Amino acid sequence: MDFEAVIGLEVHSELSTDTKIFCGCSTEFGGQPNTHVCPTCLGLPGALPRLNKKVVEYGIKAGLALNCSINKVCRMDRKNYFYPDCPKNYQITQDEIPVCHDGYIEIELDNGDKKKIGIERIHIEEDAGKLLHTDAGSLVDYNRAGVPLIEIVSKPDLRSPEEATKYLEKLKSILSSIEVSDCKMEQGSLRCDGNISVMPKGSLEFGVRSEIKNMNSFKALEKAFEYEYKRHVEAVKNGEELEQDTRRWDEAKGVTFAMRSKEKANDYRYFPEGDLVTLNISDEWIEEVRKSIPELPHEKAERFVKEFSIPKYDASVLTLTMDMAKFFEKVAVESKDAKAASNWLMGDISRLMNKNNMEVKDLKFNPSQLAELIKVINKGTISNNIGKKVLNSMFESGKDPKVIIEEKGLIQNNDEGEILEVVKKIMEENPKVVQDYKDGNKRVLGFFVGLVMKATKGKANPQIVNKIVNQEASKL
Template structure:
């Protein structure tokens, strides 16, 4: 039998505005519980919502970055349901008239380049947070109530857990790049629900859609989908069916667990939000927001390949964060060997940086890093000495030339001085000379090592090799 997996994603992204969506409370993570609240975000009588203009601007930016059509007129609705974290008894969201529609993201799918459609992007507010204690009590923190969200709803056009993970990774990178969200899953800034079912392509029978919630990593999304696919295939093989359900992902046991029957649209009793007027956008407003949009990751990667002559993998790594990409370009202004910059950043710099997505604040500037690369390129110090200098730069933030001078790391490039060392080494290693003449290649490497040892590692290796080979061939 042949089975086809169908996956759609619903992604909630908290926007990084200074204040909440419909009130002036601070939009910040953490803080003492229930200290960043007011009558509006608590849903108290008399508290009326006032739309934060930057929520609209950030939503437009996200829509443009995700190739969406920006709707000139959109409206807010009330999504009704009862839960302790929703004080009003309804959520302000958008239903049939969202701010963005018909977008897409391209990923490297299972069968090559694939365009995954985005059904809509809607503005809405976040709910509070339930804290469950060891004594089986539930405490409520409403600081998160009213935090601005965009919900990004993909079309069901992904066909594996891997494709869903790649979609999420690219989405996260794009939203981080344009600065509308910090997209930190560990802080709840990016949350994802999965919808998955399976079609038997022989009989055209399909399983009911399962929604999976509470997934806290992209790898978890991939594993949850893979688990559900196997569970759905088993349902088809056993000729069983089930109603639409909502399940949660158990990271410990790597399985999904039934939570409840899945809500339908009718359950939410959508109705227009009477306290907010429709959002009407002019061409000038959209164009003004478009001008604020930075260069997107894919465009920057292609430019790095074309402008700097980098390999595709190098360009992809270097453009994975705006800070890293900016640092590379700042170094490139002072040093022309762009591939050398790339190699040193990816091998020696990134292994000393914990998280390039959150911070790329090095203890030395791009000019100092360029200065180090120059002295290595010019042969004034060798690679090993360069790595030693870079380590000191990380630990003490010193200028590379200062470190080189303090530690006496400059290479000996004077041919006459190196020639004297070579001659002394040959006098002391007559057996190695005989071995070299007998065709034993290791003898040459041994002699090079002896010269480097005698020079305390300072002799220019290229000159050492040339002089040593010349002397041996003339003996």
């Protein structure tokens, strides 16, 4: 019997507001523990919440970008649970009437087909604090308590770990492009809980599901789902009874382990938040927010393919972040060579950024400088290999490429007469290699080209070198 996975995701994304959801404390990441706090976010007696309007606006903006309907009348609720990171012993969230409902994301499968993944709801809520576990005991940092979140709950439409990853990548790119969240998973700005069960292919009845908590990387999520899929299939085949539970992924061991049995909604004793008024969202406000939504990543990628004639894959990579997309577009327009712009950004520049743990906004050079580098290479002033050296210097110093080329004397040698003399000299100095060529080994021509480039310190025009080496070899 063949099985398939049934996966649904609950994604928590911290919103990029300056202050918390119910008070004026800073949402800035980091800081000394328990310094971004006040009586409200510490849940002290008598402190009352006041809803941050920007949080609601960002919730609406996310919903519109994800094709959701907006509930014009909604409310905040209390979700009761007792845990050290929840100072009030309840979380203010939305239960029955979330701000957004019934949306979707369209993902592209490996075979090129497109699939809509339904979004059940998006609701706004406050984050909890952070527990720090040490040998001496557990400590609590409440800096994060009260930071605003949206929780995006998908429908169980995903059928493989790969589909789940594609969904998350698309979701992350949309949220970051509309600037409601920075989506920095390493800082906890984007966290994911995943629900998975298995069922026989073609069945309409879902199996017993397990929830995997707080995944903060796409790779970890995919591995955890792959492990759970195999665990569930083996249990069903062996006639074992699965229990609905909440699990955590152990990256080191490559396994999930049970934390507790899965809570149900009534375990949280939801009821309306009495200290906050009902939200009334006007049509005018919704339209105002709609107008603020920029061109979305998938829309931008489609335009890049049409406008710049770059491959679909390049366009999808270049639009993963808004900063990269903007940088590419400016370089492509100014250099009039979109493919070269794409190659530099996806290749050497991405490698340098990854190595130095940087983002596009951290680059010392600007799009105009990269466009200038592409133009001097295309003009033949320097070779592509020399261009890589110039780029490294630009990365370190931020200097213009022409300044670096002049300072280091990197202008390409296009003098055929000078290059011919170097070729003749190298052939004279390597009689054995010449004889190998005469004996039929044509591959030694590449050896000659390499020696010429080395002798000229990479400044000789590679095309001219290849042409002259072939000419001289034909005379042997």
